[in-house]
Amino acid sequence: MSVQTSGGAAGAPPQDLTARTRRRVPAARGPGSRRVWSHIFLLILAIYFILPLWWLFVASTKSNSGLFVGSGGPLWFDDELSFMDNLRGLGTHQGGIYWIWFRNSFMYALSGGVGATILAVLAGYGFAKYRFKGRTAAFAMLLGAVMVPLTALVIPTFVLLSRFGLVNTVWAVILPSLxxxxxxxxxxxxxxxxxPDELLDAGRVDGAGEVRLFFQVALPLLRPAIVTVLLLSVVATWNNFFLPLAMLQNPRLLPVTVGLNNWQALSNAGAGGEQVWNLITTGAFVSVLPLVLSFLLLQRYWQGGLSLGSLK
Incomplete structure (x- = not known):
């Protein structure tokens, strides 16, 4: 004969007692406060990085005199916008040489960035998936090269390229960038x-060669890393200043970085030089637009789905 209490089945706690116990248990604190502070911190960082770009954009809309005595201040527009006039000035000043510099920067960055990415993918994949004699020592030398400042290599690179007659040519900038x-x-x-090594071993069992494994299995998985290295290489080559400054003497071979520096040197000369501060700021703003667009267009490759198409 079973014994049943008034609260329900045997061994089960009464409903009113269970409800009172639940009311006494405090609700777990969510991560809301942490998210608020993290968002505030990220907002401060965003302002810190966007503020110079905003100043450059505002400065590119001002005339030469408006940069110093404008009514809008350093972070706001003047009553009269001169952006289109500044763009026309870039096309006419010194025969429109700015756009030649811009084309040179694009050529150096594209060729150097793509070439450096191809070599990095081949070498990095070989270091990661193949065992060969001297692998550890070679990779240790590679890590040591990462720690060497690029400016310290300019003079040895200049001496090396001068022996082959490549100084003051486009190859003096492209080859070191690779x-x-x-x-x-x-x-x-x-x-x-x-x-995974198991994925490559499965492909080898199915009869796939090393070249096919690399192009059809490894490369789709390496897409985010490839895009990252490509962007880093392109940005490094586009912003390179000291190497073309030391290697190039022909003004028509200069990139934007060195060309704008020459204009700045002339403007700093005072009365003896031509004041083109408005063209310098406008040219600097135009020169960063390709990099911003590259990051915006290629950021989707960092998102999920890394193994999509590689396991088919």
């Missing part, structure tokens, strides 16, 4: 985790 020790390191580290 070497990216940091890119090789990033590809190697990413390949070790993103490309």
């Amino acid at each position: 070497l990216s020790p940091l890119g090789v390191y990033l590809i190697r580290v990413y390949t070790q985790d993103a490309v």
Whole structure:
């Protein structure tokens, strides 16, 4: 004969007692407060990084005199906007040489960035997935090259290229830009985790060669790392200043960075030089637009779906 209490089945706590117990248990605190402070911190960082770009954009809309005595202040527009006039000035000043510099920067960045990415992918994949004699020592030398400042290599590079007669040519900028020790390191580290050895072994069992495994299995998995190295290489080559300054003497071979520096030197000369501060700020603003657009267009490759199409 079963014994049943007034609260329900045997061994079950009464409903009113369970309700009172639940009311006494405090609700778990959510991460709301932490999110608020993290959002505030990120907002401060965003303002810190966007403020120089905003100043550059505002300065590009001002005339030469408006940069110093304008009514809008350094962070706001003047009553009279001169952006289109400044663009026309870039096309006429010194025969429109600015757009030649812009084309040179685009050529140097594209060729150097793509070439450095290809070499980094090949070398990084080889370091990660193949065992060969001297592998550890070679990778240690690569890590040592990452720690060497690029400016310290300019003079040895100048002496080396001068022996081959490549100084004051486009190759004096492109060839050194093809070497990216940091890119090789990033590809190697990413390949070790993103490309499982079991996946490659399964492809070998199915009869796939090493070239086919690399192009059809490894490359789709390495897409985020490839885009990252490409952007880093392109930005590094586009912003390169000291190397073309030391290698190039022909004004028509200069990139934007060195060309605008020459205009700045002339403007700093005072009465003896031509004041083109408005063209310098406008040219600097135009020169950063390709980099901003590149990041905005390629950011989707950092998102999910890394193994999409590689396991088919």
